[in-house]
Amino acid sequence: MLSGGGAASRIQTGRIAERFARVMSRYNFRETETKWQRVWRERRLFEVSAKPGMPKYYMLEMFPYPSGKLHVGHVRNYTMGDLIARYRRAQGFNVLHPMGWDAFGLPAENAAMAENVHPVVWTHQNIATMRAQLERMGFAYDWSREIATCHPEYYRHQQKMFLDFLAAGLAYRRESWVNWDPVEHTVLANEQVVDGCGWRSGAIVEKRLLAQWALRITAFTEELLDALRGLDRWPERVRLMQEKWIGRSEGARVFFDVAGRDERIEVFTTRQDTLFGASFVALSPNHPLAQRLAGSDPELADFIAECNRMGTSEAVIETAEKRGYKTGLEAVHPVDPNRRVPVYVANFVLMEYGAGAVFGCPAHDQRDLEFARKYQLPVIPVVLPPDASPAHFTIGETAYTEDGTLFNSEFLDGLSVADAKRAAGERLEAIGRGERTIAYRLRDWGVSRQRYWGCPIPVVYCPVCGVVPVPEAELPVELPIDVGFDTPGNPLAHHPSWKHVECPRCRGPAERETDTLDTFFDSSWYFLRFCSARDARAFAGEAAAYWMPVDQYIGGVEHAILHLLYSRFFTRALSQCGYLDLDEPFAGLFTQGMVCHQTYRSASGDWLFPDEVERDPDGRLIGPDGRPVIAGRHEKMSKSKKNVVGLDTIVDTYGADTARLYLLSDSPPERDLEWTETGIEGIWRYVNRVWRLVSEPPVALPPPGTAVAGELPPEVVGLRRAIHRTIAAVSDDLEKFRFNRAVARIRELTNSVEELPQHAFGTSTGAPAVLREALETLARLLGPMMPHLAEEMWQALGGAGLLVEQPWPVADSQLARDEQVTIAVQINGKLRATLECPRDSASGAVESAALRLPQVARWLDGRPPRKVIVVPNRIVSIVA
């Protein structure tokens, strides 16, 4: 066994040494990259300030959680942002491109418990590591604006915001449900609940009601929904997801009296038209009436307790088996007092939505139908499909949810669904049994967290004065450092002295709030702080007015709803509190895909890092123990499955530019990217080819600025056309976030330069000048993608100043124009020939030329075509 391990590590060392030798003999990225990073830093090129006369561009990538090390998923995001930032800068914009750390959060506390390291230390070490990694990548950040949300100078401002929200009625206290681990006596995050059990204790998780702080995001519901339409530079799918999340539905509140009791059940429904198909009413287990009934019905109390032995996540609730408990009560139909339906308590009814109670119409709702079948409740169809006969229409296993004509419904008979909704609503209103209303899925945002590593909520509880805000002069309420993590639960609550304070109002003994704020609170305004990161205020008004909104925001689609919705709300809430005058923080949004990698398991079933897997001489995969490896599926990179690629190894081996170009070139940015070792080697070969073209050009280059003069051979004219077409196409691709295509076009131009035959230079004095134009163009176009290599190319070409300070090239449309076009000729939709024509030839001429082609004549076989369609410069379509 020992020797096996030794052999494996010898292979590994051998491979790295071999790679290293290969690398050192060529383009020296090590020296080049550190050199240019130093130059940019020393000249403070990326430190910017507001310049009112100059057009601004705010480029922002979602700031990272400092989890330890940067992975290629982060780097893909930041590479795209840097590309745009450098491109806009070259176009003459004053570009703000900041970076910071979303530094509060659960993993720091987990590390504290697992590795016995304080969250402060762990976080700061991780930030230092990750900052160094970002610097090595050569990203053009304004580091003078770096922020970390765990810094008191950052969170003091959000404590002030919280107090302002409180004063404005946008923050309030309410009871809400949490996941409770009965063994550890700790509140669990949804992520910490695995199959209904606590991740550490394994105990079955319970729901508990806790008094917590919430933000009134619902005060802005309509605005947040309506303004989505104006976000025309957001992906359609993200706007759709937010729209669905807000979940506006028009319907009605309907009141059911409980037979024989002085009790009324209010339900919300979007299907008031199906009122005559009702066969039950169902209450949420946490509905007040259900709670009251449970007091005298132990069986119901058990059922409710069982419903509460389940996490709070909607996915869990919705996928659980639908179950109900028959209370024995009967609800009186609101329109027809002679009808009665049974009242159930059901586990699928959410207290948070609508009225916490529903009526069930099994014929026209699938979930109600399944419930009705399970508890043998009647299924009464009331909407008749267009071609069905009322006498024979029945419901089987599928509810009918489409439009149709109402029947079995008294005064609604004969109406369409839409008309019946209106008529039913009117009748309910007229008899005082309900009213039409709009319900939203969106709930207020609970921001209290029973955790240490977050921003303290600046309030004090006084037995005399009640809830008292901490006076502004006493902010920030700083997190104490001397805490222990041995006792489960919130260390702040266990701290011997921290929470004991004087009441700011009456000076009597009082207690601090020991909950901290949700970390989404931290990230809901960081983009504003970046506008003036060292200001004594949260942000300077003028700076925010100049820089905001963010022109281009880039991040993972996993933030499509929560972070983006909260930030949109925050911007409005802050505007309402007088901080600024803005509704939408992000004018442009792009959501990039994940980075994936194949997974590997050893013979004993343990996950293996890709680095630990080698190929033996027969090409089989073997692990560090010398035994065969099982190659698994390609998945999103995650620490738990070890399918991560360390950034440092990549940058050490190939350099930052190669990594950057690979991340841009391989897949469209919005799609997932498969990380492959061979792919990055291909980029490395390309880097060397480009560098060779510049360092050893095929002919001596004329001095910079030499005009292209004289007659050019056709190949050189073609190269010149390629140069200008590439400039135009790459610019267009960058505008549309088609980075992989932009890279492909630059590679095509590189191929064109390499393919230029030597003799093309011999006959013309202008040809070397065109070669120079091509190489300079390559450097300029590659600049935002591979800034170090491009800067080195620019210097080797003798360009003036730094490449970063050069303007973006502009295509000459005359030079880009090709006078010949290839036209496809189709017969009955199949390609049969092609035709070379001068550009913009008359359709008649193209048509007759196409009909004269021998291939066409053969297919027509002497018959005249029935129809000919000519699309200029593209295609001739012949119908035979």
Added chain:
RNA sequence: GCGGACGUGGCGAAAAGGUAGACGCAGCAGACUUAAAAUCUGCUCCGGGCAACCGGGUGCGGGUUCGAAUCCCGCCGUCCGCACCA
């Protein structure tokens, strides 16, 4: 369960409704080399044919159109989100 997306060669992909597979990766053959690496050249969607060429082909089944990867309808599969992970 609900909501959102995606599906094209061996692989990543490209294609204003107009020549499907640009640009790469991998593979094969060749050049250089004592040899290897590096580099360079050529080939590579599938089937048939010596070839010119012919037939088929963008998850599956239909439809619209002179023409569909692209638009419409229905299925299948995969991925993401679901409010305390960030």
